[in-house]
Amino acid sequence: MSRGLAYYREGQMDKAEAVFEAVLAEDPYNRRAMEYLKRTAQKQSATEIAKQRASRAQAISDVDASWNPDAKVIAVPEEEGTGPVKTAEELAIEAMTARLQSIMIPSLDFRDANIKDVVLFLTETCRRQDPTKQGVNILLLGMDDSMAADQNNITISIRDMSLYEALQYIVEMASLKFDVQAKAVAVMPVGYVPPTDLKLISYDVIPEVGAELESMAGGDSGGGVDDLFGDASSSSSDGGPADVAGFFSIVDWPEGSSAIYQPNFHKLFVKNTPKNLKAVESILADLEDEAIKKRSQQVEIEAKFVEYNEGALEELGFNWTLMDDGSFAGLGFAPSSSKTYYQPGQGPTSSTTLPGGGTLYNDPTTGYTAIGDPQSTGVGQSLFGSGQRNNTTAFGAVQSGILGAMGGAPAEMILRNSSSFPFDVAITAMEQEGTADVLSAPKVTTKSGNEAIIRVVEVHRYPQDYDVETGQRTAPVVKPQDWEDYDLGVVLKVTPVVDAESNTIDLDLQPEITKFIDFDIYIAGFNAYESGGNNSSEVFGNSAPLEIKMPYFETRAIQTQVTIADGSTVVMGGLVDERTETFRDQVPFLGDIPYIGRLFRSEGSRSAKKNLVISVKATQVDDRGMTRDQREMQRQAAAN
Numbered sequence: 001m002s003r004g005l006a007y008y009r010e011g012q013m014d015k016a017e018a019v020f021e022a023v024l025a026e027d028p029y030n031r032r033a034m035e036y037l038k039r040t041a042q043k044q045s046a047t048e049i050a051k052q053r054a055s056r057a058q059a060i061s062d063v064d065a066s067w068n069p070d071a072k073v074i075a076v077p078e079e080e081g082t083g084p085v086k087t088a089e090e091l092a093i094e095a096m097t098a099r100l101q102s103i104m105i106p107s108l109d110f111r112d113a114n115i116k117d118v119v120l121f122l123t124e125t126c127r128r129q130d131p132t133k134q135g136v137n138i139l140l141l142g143m144d145d146s147m148a149a150d151q152n153n154i155t156i157s158i159r160d161m162s163l164y165e166a167l168q169y170i171v172e173m174a175s176l177k178f179d180v181q182a183k184a185v186a187v188m189p190v191g192y193v194p195p196t197d198l199k200l201i202s203y204d205v206i207p208e209v210g211a212e213l214e215s216m217a218g219g220d221s222g223g224g225v226d227d228l229f230g231d232a233s234s235s236s237s238d239g240g241p242a243d244v245a246g247f248f249s250i251v252d253w254p255e256g257s258s259a260i261y262q263p264n265f266h267k268l269f270v271k272n273t274p275k276n277l278k279a280v281e282s283i284l285a286d287l288e289d290e291a292i293k294k295r296s297q298q299v300e301i302e303a304k305f306v307e308y309n310e311g312a313l314e315e316l317g318f319n320w321t322l323m324d325d326g327s328f329a330g331l332g333f334a335p336s337s338s339k340t341y342y343q344p345g346q347g348p349t350s351s352t353t354l355p356g357g358g359t360l361y362n363d364p365t366t367g368y369t370a371i372g373d374p375q376s377t378g379v380g381q382s383l384f385g386s387g388q389r390n391n392t393t394a395f396g397a398v399q400s401g402i403l404g405a406m407g408g409a410p411a412e413m414i415l416r417n418s419s420s421f422p423f424d425v426a427i428t429a430m431e432q433e434g435t436a437d438v439l440s441a442p443k444v445t446t447k448s449g450n451e452a453i454i455r456v457v458e459v460h461r462y463p464q465d466y467d468v469e470t471g472q473r474t475a476p477v478v479k480p481q482d483w484e485d486y487d488l489g490v491v492l493k494v495t496p497v498v499d500a501e502s503n504t505i506d507l508d509l510q511p512e513i514t515k516f517i518d519f520d521i522y523i524a525g526f527n528a529y530e531s532g533g534n535n536s537s538e539v540f541g542n543s544a545p546l547e548i549k550m551p552y553f554e555t556r557a558i559q560t561q562v563t564i565a566d567g568s569t570v571v572m573g574g575l576v577d578e579r580t581e582t583f584r585d586q587v588p589f590l591g592d593i594p595y596i597g598r599l600f601r602s603e604g605s606r607s608a609k610k611n612l613v614i615s616v617k618a619t620q621v622d623d624r625g626m627t628r629d630q631r632e633m634q635r636q637a638a639a640n
Contacts, residue, residue: 001032008036013044050216051249058250058283092182099136100164100180103129108166109157115174116140118154119187122170126163136163137184142192142255193254193273201277203268203284205261208291213261213268216247244268251279285635290500292622292631297448299496299505300627302617305440305456310609313432315391315410317602320587321382321424390428391604394583428602440490445621448498457489460516462551468524476525478546486553488516496618503566505618512557513575513612519549556612567619567627575612580605 004019017040023033086094103126110118119138127135154173158166171178171187179186205213245259253259257272259280270280382388390410410430446452463480470476495508527544556575564570586592586601593600619627626634 001030004033004036008040013040013047016040017044046215047246050212050247053212053287054247054249054283058279058286089182093180096136096182096185097164097180099130099132100167100185101162102131103136103163105129105158105161105163105166107159108161111155113154115143115154115170115176115187118170122163122166139184139186141186141188141194143189191252191254193256195256197273198254198256198271199274199277200269200271203270203281205266205268205284206288206291207266208294209284209287210261210263210266212287213244213247214242214263216244248280248283251276251283281635281639285632289628289631294500297498297500298445298621298623299448299498300443300445300619300621300625301452301454301494301496302443302619303441303454303492303494304615305490305492306613306615308611308613309435310611311432311434312607313391313430313604314606315428315430315602315604317388317390317410317428317585317604318599319382319388319426319428319602320600321426388585388602389583389604390602391430391606394604395581395606425599430604445625446494446496448496451493451495454492454494455487455489457487457491457514460486460488462486466524466548468546470525476527476546478524478548486514486516486551488514488553490612490614492614492616494616494618498620504563505566505620506561506563507570507616507618508561509570509572509616510557510559511572511575511614512555515554515577517552517554519551522548522550524548564618567617567629569615569617571613571615573611573613575614577610578608580607582606 001019001023004016004023007013007016007019017037020033020037020040023030024037027033105122105125106129108121108125110121119140123135123138126138127133130136154170156169156173158169167178167185167187170176175190176187177190177192179188240263242261242263243259244261245253245257248259251272253272253276257276258270259272260269261267262269268284270277272280410428412426412428414424414426440456442454442456444452444454461483464482464484465480467479467481468476469479491512491514493508493510493512497506497508499506523545525546527546554577556577558572558575560572562570582603582605584601584603586597590600591597621627622631
C-alpha cells in the first residue's frame, strides 16, 4: 500500500492502479485500496479529457489555418549584384559548413561504440585531415558522462566520406542531432534546447480557460497518512500556482521548459522555445474563443438594402394645325362676321357666300374665331383641339425613384408650307431611360435567440374608423378616430440562434415592404338636414355626399429560415414592383385609318421597375463587441 501511495503522489497513475489492484486481490475489502483506486481512475479520466480537448483545439486551429491560407506575396526580382546582407554569424556558419564538407574521413570503423568515443575520434581525425590544420570542435551538449556512455549502439564502417555526411549517419544511429554553429559543431539529444533559446512569456487567461487549466494541475496533497479515506482537499483548490504543462500535451516540452498557472491572478507563465510558444498561444486562443461563444453568444446583424430602379419613357405625336381663311378640299373658313355653322352636304346656312361646299368652324357654339394668316400671326386651329397631351400632362407625378426625374418637355419639330398648303404638322418625340440605386446599410447587435428589428421607413398615421354624428337642425359631421401608425418602407425582423458546436448561426428572416397606394372612398351620408314645424319644413345644406377615406396598402413579404457559417452572408431578392402607364390621343376617325392613322395620333408610355435586394450578414461577437478576427488582430498587435 505504501508503494501504491508513493506512485500516486508522483503522478504515475498506471503503476499506482496496478499496485492498488494487487492489494485488492490480496484483501478484497481493503477500503483504502478501493478509495485510492477510485481516485486514480478519476485522475486518469481527467487527464484523458484534457488531452482530448487540447487535441481538438489544435485540430480546429489546423483546419482554420488550412482554410485561411496566408496572403500571396509577390516578390519583386532583385537586381543583379544586390541581395539581403548576411550577418557575420551567418557567414561564419556557412564557412564552418563548407569546412565540414571539405574534410574527408579516410576510414571509420566502430562496433557498438558510444557517442563519446566516436566524437573523440572524429575530432582527432579532423585535426589531421583539415587542410588548414585547425580542425573542428565537436561538442556534446545536454548529456553528462553517464548519458554519453549509454549511447553505445553506434556500428559504422565508411570509407572516403566527408565529415558532414559522416555526422549525419552517426547522429541518426544514436537518435541524436547536430547543429553547425560559428565555431563548433554541437551534438545533442533530439529534444534538447539550449537554455538561451528558452523564452518566458506571461498570458492573461479568462476564468473559463483558467478553470480547465486548474483541473489538470500536477501534484496532489491528498493521500497522506492522515488522509486514509480521501477526505483532505487537493492542492488544486488552494489557489496556489499549478504546473499545467500536461494540459498542453501536444506541445513539446524540452528540458528546462515549464508552464505555471497562477489562479489568483489568472496568469499563465510559459517558458519554452518561440516555436512551441506559438503553439501554446494558438491553443489558448481557440479555447478562449470557445469559452466566449458559450458565455455571450451575441450576434451582430448587418443588413444592406439595395433597390434597383429602372425607368423608360417613350412618346411620339403628330399635331396638325389648319390655317388661313381660304378654302381647301371643299372646306371653307367663315369670316369673322359670320355665325354660320357647317352642315355636311349643304352650303352655309346663312346668306354669306363662301367658297366650297361647306364651312368649318372653330367653335360651333359661340361662332367663328379668327384663325389668321400663318405668315403674319401664326395662329391656327389644332385638329386635336385642347385635349392633346404629352408626357408632362398625361402621367401623374412620381413620388420617388428614377422616374421622378423624368417628364421633361419632348423635342418638337414643325413642318410648315403655308403658301400652297394651309396645314402645319408639329412632330413631338421623346425617348428616355434611367437607373438608380438606393442603398441603406443598418447594423444591430442582439443576443442569441432574441429578435432584432431593423426599420428603414417613413411613419404615417391613418384613421381606422369614422364616427358620423347627427342631430336636430344640424348637418351630419364625420369624425375620424382610432388613429394608427404605419411603417411605410422596409422592415426586417431577424432572430439569430448560435450553435457553438458547429460554429454556425440559424437565422429566422422576415423582410416586409409596405407601400401606400390610395384611399377607398365610402359615402357615410349627405350634407343636408331638415328644419321646420309639423306643417312645414325646409331642407338646408347642399346635399353633397359625405365621404369616408380608408387607406389601403401594398405589401411584399418573405419568411424563411437558413443556417449560415459565422461571418457569412445570405442574400434575398425577387421583391419586384413593375408597372406600365400609357396614353393615346387621336383625331376622331382619322386616327383609326390603317397605316395613315398613325400620323393623326399622339401616343406615349412609361414603365417603372423596382427590384429590392436584401443581404444579411451575421457575425458572432463577444461582450466587447469584437469578432473572432478582431480578437486575433488584437492578440497579434499585443504580441508585436
